[in-house]
Structure formats: structure tokens, C-alpha cells
Amino acid sequence: MARERKFSTVDLYQSTKHLLLEHGYDGFTFSMLANRLDISRGALYKYFENKEVLISEYMVFEMKKFMVQLHKIQEYKSFEEKFDYLIHLIFHDQEIHRLREIGLEIPRSPNTKVHENQEQLDQLHYEMYTSLQSFVELGKQEGIIKPSIPNGLFLGFIFQTIAIPNHENLPYSEWVSSIKEILRHGMFKI
Amino acid sequence: MARERKFSTVDLYQSTKHLLLEHGYDGFTFSMLANRLDISRGALYKYFENKEVLISEYMVFEMKKFMVQLHKIQEYKSFEEKFDYLIHLIFHDQEIHRLREIGLEIPRSPNTKVHENQEQLDQLHYEMYTSLQSFVELGKQEGIIKPSIPNGLFLGFIFQTIAIPNHENLPYSEWVSSIKEILRHGMFKI
DNA sequence: ACTTTAAGTGACACTCGTGTCACTTTATGA
């Protein structure tokens, strides 16, 4: 019926991700993306009215992908297993944390599509939140986590932890197991 | 000799700080700053050739101020006291962490003034680093910190920790003491 | 072969931040 597209949706999302992580929300431009995909800037406007639409749409895609992974946490029954899986997951999907922050930079827009995507993101975020909340609750029920720790703080520690820059370039496994150890039992002796 | 200035250096730094924290490095513009100081944009160019010069100069000011505080850690002798002081310090100077990140966004510039400021920032950063390193070493010598923990990870935990968003809006003292408790002895029982 | 239709192009007009500069304003001290 019509001419073949010069780029796939996968290409587009990959490039978007790459450019977002490299230049941040403000630094991202349609020119860059067009350039990377080897098409003209004008062509992009055939698919996305503007940056907000494109990025919010991409964010929904990325968050859905992450939630598929996160829901697998239900396959593990004990808190200990879930804990290991969660740490493993966020270390292997490091960017998601930064990307979620970038997603929050999209200005609340009156544009219908953007608004829909933002509502969907809110929904996904809420799902993530409840999923993680019940994970923490389980830890308390099983008597593994200290009950005095607020749930938000528990989760905050886990998510902030992965953003600690490994300046000394310690080997991955050593780094992760040190972090787990600190999360479990702290940095002080006894 | 000449006409009176419409703004003080303190005004200028305060406004710069405020705008940087609100809009980030890229979002910061001379128009905003001029507007806030109630002068014309052109006037700012009498003092700063461009954004890089202004912001790098401000960052040096802010870092020096922070280092004065940090050096006071030497007044405390035991590791425990130093630990308490450090946590207190970075909680009461929360923005410094975000500001330091923003400072790193200033592109390495050929401009002499910017270059000088950046070298001074590097120097200040190095001072901060060594000061904190010896703090950690003391903790290990005193047998308080687990020796297996890499120094960078120890410091990373402390600095990332303050960035955990207190979504549940727990009272400050409760929040801080929970964080200290986790840093000391972790989130798991026993 | 020819029409249809979506893909893609590049030029245009617009906005916004930048850096400059001739000009105006206003304290000061000679």
C-alpha cells in the first residue's frame, strides 16, 4: 500500500532511551533523534506531535516492560527470595530508576495524548508502589524486617542504593553483595 | 565615584541557588536571574561573561562554605561523634548534594575563569574526599565499621541516603533516627 | 501501467536564549 518505513518502533525506542540517558530530558531534541535514525526531523512529526508525546509514550512502554519483570516477584514465595530477586532486578535494570526520574520531568500537559500517557504512568507507578508495599509487609509479617522501619524508607534505601556510584570500580558481584550485606545488617559491627 | 549597585553579591548567590535548584543547570537562564534581581539581563554581563562563569563561581563559593562546616568534623574526637555530626551536617545542608551534581554539569570550558573555578572545585572536592576518607578509616581503626565495606560504598550510602524522598512526611527527627539506625545495623532483625 | 497512500524531505516562520554595544543614569570627589 505504501512505502516502507526506514526505522522500526524498536529502533526508535532504543534511540530515545539512549539519548535520554545521555542528554536528559531538556537536552533531548528531535534533531538528535532524527539524526540517529537517519531520517529527517520532519518525518518524526508524522508520528509524534512533539517531545512530550514521544517521551511520555516511550516511558509507558518502558514502565510496562519493567512491571512485567517486577510482577515475577510473585513467583518467589519467601521474603528472602523476593528480596534477592528485587535487588537483582533493579541492578540489572539500573536505567529504569533514572528514566523514571526523567519521566517526571515531562510537564503536565493539556495535550490529550500526553495526558493519557501520564495517567497511565501514574497507574503503573501505583501498581509498582502496591506491589512493593506488599513485599515489605510480607517481610514484616515473616519477622525478617524490623517493624520500626517505615515502608517508604525501606524501599527508598533499596532504590537509592543502586545509584551509588562505584568509583573504585569494584567487581560487580562484590559490590552487590556488599550492598546487600549493608541493607541487611548495616555498616557497624555487632 | 560611581552609582550604587541594585543588588548585592549575597542576593545574587541566593537567587542563583534558588533558580538552579528549581530549574537545574540547563533550565537556568540569565533572563530569569535578571528578572529576580530586578535588573536588566545586560547588566549581568558586566559581571559575568556567561552562565558557565557565573555558575562555576557560585559553586566555588558554595563549596567553600560547605567545607568550613565539614572541617569542623575534626573538633569531634571519637568516630561516633563524627558520624553524628556528619549526618547532621548533610541533613541540614541537603541542597549541597544536588548542587554538587549540578556543578558537574558545567561543561569543561576553555574559558580561563571557568577553568580556574573548575580546578578550584576539583581541589575542594579532593579535600572533601580525603577528609571523609580519613573519617571512614578512623571508624575502621576504632573497630566500629565492618572492615569489609569499601570506603566509597560507606560514603555513598551516607550521601545517597539523604536523597531518599520522605513521601510519607514523617517527622524529621524520626526520619533521621530511622536512617541512622539502618546505616548502623541494617533493616533486618538480629 | 496507473492510482493510491503512507513515508519521507527540506524550506519557512516563529520563539527563546545569547552576547554585544552605544547610550543613559547616578553617585562621588575634585
Add this chain to the structure above:
DNA sequence: TCATAAAGTGACACGAGTGTCACTTAAAGT
């Protein structure tokens, strides 16, 4: 009181990103 010099102003030219649109290109169906 008046020359001086720093403070401040606003207009200009420039570059970069935006969004649009008439136009060209190339598969696919008839």
C-alpha cells in the same frame, strides 16, 4: 557644579530548537 566612572538599559544580530506544510518518493493493489 561638573567631569568621571561604574551601574544599568534596551535594541540588535545570531544560533538553535520547534512545528508546519507543500512537495517528492516508493511500495501495493487494481
